Amino acid sequence: MNADEPAGRPEPxxxxxxxxxxxxxxxxxxxxxHRLNWLRAGVLGANDGIVSVxxxxxxxxxxxxxxxxxxxxxxxGVVGGAVSMALGExxxxxxxxxxxxxxxxxxxxxxxxxxxxxxxxxxxxxxEKGLTAETAAKxxxxxxxxxxxxxxxxxxxxxxxxDIVSPWHxxxxxxxxxxxxxxxxxxxxxxxxxxxxxxxxxxxxxxxxALTGALGAWIGGGSKTRxxxxxxxxGALALAATFMIGNxxxxxxxx
Numbered sequence: 127m128n129a130d131e132p133a134g135r136p137e138p139x140x141x142x143x144x145x146x147x148x149x150x151x152x153x154x155x156x157x158x159x160h161r162l163n164w165l166r167a168g169v170l171g172a173n174d175g176i177v178s179v180x181x182x183x184x185x186x187x188x189x190x191x192x193x194x195x196x197x198x199x200x201x202x203g204v205v206g207g208a209v210s211m212a213l214g215e216x217x218x219x220x221x222x223x224x225x226x227x228x229x230x231x232x233x234x235x236x237x238x239x240x241x242x243x244x245x246x247x248x249x250x251x252x253x254e255k256g257l258t259a260e261t262a263a264k265x266x267x268x269x270x271x272x273x274x275x276x277x278x279x280x281x282x283x284x285x286x287x288x289d290i291v292s293p294w295h296x297x298x299x300x301x302x303x304x305x306x307x308x309x310x311x312x313x314x315x316x317x318x319x320x321x322x323x324x325x326x327x328x329x330x331x332x333x334x335x336a337l338t339g340a341l342g343a344w345i346g347g348g349s350k351t352r353x354x355x356x357x358x359x360x361g362a363l364a365l366a367a368t369f370m371i372g373n374x375x376x377x378x379x380x381x
Contacts, residue, residue: 164299165345166342166345166346167296167299167300167303168299168303169303169338169341169342169345170303170342171211171299171300171302171303171304171307172303172304172306172307172338173307173335173338173339173342173357174207174211174304174307175204175207175208175303175304175305175306175307175308175309176307176308176310176311176331176334176335176338176361177331177335177357177360177361177364178203178207178308179200179203179204179207179307179308179311179312180310180311180314180315180327180331180361180364180365181364181365181367181368182199182200182202182203182368183196183199183200183203183311183312183315183327184311184315184324184327184328184365184368184369184372185199185368185369185371185372186199186200186372187315187323187324187327187369187372188324188368188369188370188371188372188373188375188376189372189373189375189376190376191320191323193316196315196316197316200308200311200312200315200316201312203308204304204305204308204312207304207308208301208304208305208308209301211300211301211303211304212297212298212300212301213297214300215293215296215297215299215300216293216294216296216297217293218296219291219292219293219296219297220293222291223290223291223292223293226285226290227290229279229283229285230275230279230285230287233275233278233279233282233283234275237274237275237278241274244274244278245266245267245270247278247282248266248269248270248277248278248281248282249262249263249265249266250262251281251282252265252266252281269281275287307334307338310330310331310334311327311330311331314326314327314330314331315327324369327365328362328365331361331365332358332361332362332365335354335357335358335361336354336357336358337354338357339353339354339355339356339357339358340353340354
């Protein structure tokens with residue numbers, strides 16, 4: 127405290143030192159992490175669309191230079207892949223949501239049947255985290271008075287009732303991300319002249335994979351270089367394999 131400051135002036139709290147902003151104006155970590163998880167899932171969905179559709183169209187292009195078979199295979203890959211991604215995401219998120227809702231109902235039932243035991247359990251949780259018994263009991267009572275269910279879900283299960291993801295939203299987002307990613311290889315294989323069609327698709331797809339790999343790593347806090355190299359190498363192998371197979375089938379007269 128400076129000598130010219132009036133005695134008894136309260137020290138600013140750590141939460142209140144941020145340029146006069148109210149603490150509630152600060153972004154919540156859980157909400158930010160939730161949004162980043164959605165963004166990362168979108169990047170991965172787009173990455174799947176790029177690789178899978180590129181592998182299909184490059185494989186067909188290796189067998190024939192005709193546009194119609196390439197377009198047909200590409201469109202089938204886009205539709206089938208988007209539906210498959212949506213179904214997989216729907217089933218996965220539905221299972222997770224059902225499990226979370228069951229836990230929430232179980233907690234709500236326990237709170238109705240024996241609130242005192244649940245209060246003691248909540249206090250014990252905070253005591254295990256380092257609070258004294260007196261402070262833990264006070265915290266548990268205040269949180270219970272504010273929102274008893276939310277307090278127990280957060281402390282016991284690390285669940286927020288408002289954060290349960292809709293399976294339909296997840297399925298729709300996954301399908302859209304896959305389709306957006308699939309647009310690039312479709313344009314790269316259909317628009318250029320036949321002579322540069324495959325090389326240009328290789329280059330554009332690998333550049334896009336490097337970007338999505340680096341972006342996914344940035345969101346997850348990992349090494350952008352390593353992630354980009356992994357997806358580029360994997361994508362290059364997939365494209366090379368399908369192109370060689372298509373080339374062999376085309377040369378053999380099978381197709």
